[in-house]
Amino acid sequence: MFITFEGSDGSGKTTQVQLLAEYLRQAGRSVLKTREPGGTRISDGVRQLLLDLAHTEMHARAETLLFNAARAQLVAEVIRPALAEGTVVLCDRFADSTLAYQGYGHQQEIAEMARMIEYATGGLRPDLTVFLDLPPWEGLRRNRSQGNGKWNRLDAQELSFHQRVVAGYRKLIAREPQRWVEIDASQPREQVHQDVVRAVEKRLAVFAPAP
Ligand code: TMP
Numbered sequence: 001m002f003i004t005f006e007g008s009d010g011s012g013k014t015t016q017v018q019l020l021a022e023y024l025r026q027a028g029r030s031v032l033k034t035r036e037p038g039g040t041r042i043s044d045g046v047r048q049l050l051l052d053l054a055h056t057e058m059h060a061r062a063e064t065l066l067f068n069a070a071r072a073q074l075v076a077e078v079i080r081p082a083l084a085e086g087t088v089v090l091c092d093r094f095a096d097s098t099l100a101y102q103g104y105g106h107q108q109e110i111a112e113m114a115r116m117i118e119y120a121t122g123g124l125r126p127d128l129t130v131f132l133d134l135p136p137w138e139g140l141r142r143n144r145s146q147g148n149g150k151w152n153r154l155d156a157q158e159l160s161f162h163q164r165v166v167a168g169y170r171k172l173i174a175r176e177p178q179r180w181v182e183i184d185a186s187q188p189r190e191q192v193h194q195d196v197v198r199a200v201e202k203r204l205a206v207f208a209p210a211p
Contacts, residue, residue: 001207002083002124003200004094007132008166009155010139011185012192016132017092019193020200024088027210032082035092036070040077043070051152058153060106064113067098068120075121088208094126096172101154104168105161125179128203130196131169132185136162 003020005013014035021033037047046066049055071094082089095117103113137159143150173180181199185192204210 001128001204002079002089002091002126003203004091004096004126004129005132006093006096006100006129006169007185008134008136008139008162008169009152010142010150011132011134012189013092013132015189016130016192016196017090019189020196021090023193023197024090024200029210030085030087031090032078032087033090033092034074034078036074036094036097037067038070039074039091042073042077046070046073051154053151053153053156055153060102060108063106064098064102064108064116067102068116071095071098071117072120075124079124080122086208088204091126094129095121096129096169099172100165100168104171105157105165107164127179127207128200129180130199131173131180131182132192133182134185136166138186 005017007013017033017035021031024031036043037050038044046069050058050063050066050070079089079091098117099110099113102108103110140155140159140162143155173182183192183195183199187195
């Protein structure tokens with residue numbers, strides 16, 4: 001089963017993916033945790049290029065292709081082999097991030113983005129996508145105030161960009177409501193985790209009953 005996490009920057013995805021991985025491992029599941037962009041040597045190299053604050057001249061099309069290059073490598077090298085072994089794969093961001101950020105955020109043609117994603121992933125789609133819902137200004141405030149190196153080139157876009165990203169996510173959810181679960185990420189971390197576990201257990205019971 002393939003589970004992805006989406007949301008605005010600073011919504012707590014990384015923490016929640018980690019907590020869910022620990023929970024599922026304790027329940028006896030084989031779990032692989034990864035993230036985008038990244039998760040392989042090649043994809044991590046592309047991540048450096050993408051998030052470097054100095055790369056202000058990067059064109060939106062180049063950005064989209066690079067995210068998809070990193071994704072193609074991750075899918076082929078890590079995600080597909082793990083899924084084939086029956087491992088539960090948790091991914092911190094996936095193709096919906098490209099639709100939300102490069103599509104709605106940078107206002108590029110969504111159908112073109114979708115074709116590129118189809119090519120990069122070979123048509124792999126998540127079985128469940130958890131949306132951590134937080135107003136974009138709150139997430140950006142969290143990232144900036146943490147001062148832990150999390151501030152990146154995309155965070156540095158203007159607030160209206162981040163508002164388009166969140167509005168874009170809402171459109172994606174409306175288009176495919178059965179794949180998504182929305183969770184209020186302004187709650188305490190443990191409560192968010194409980195909500196995530198409830199949603200995931202429900203879906204696992206259908207896709208991959210306990211061993
Ligand atoms: P993160 O690791 O902190 O989530 O940073 C990744 C950044 O890259 C984040 O700002 C969202 C952005 N991003 C895109 O713009 N498009 C994509 O396809 C992906 C995977 C991430």
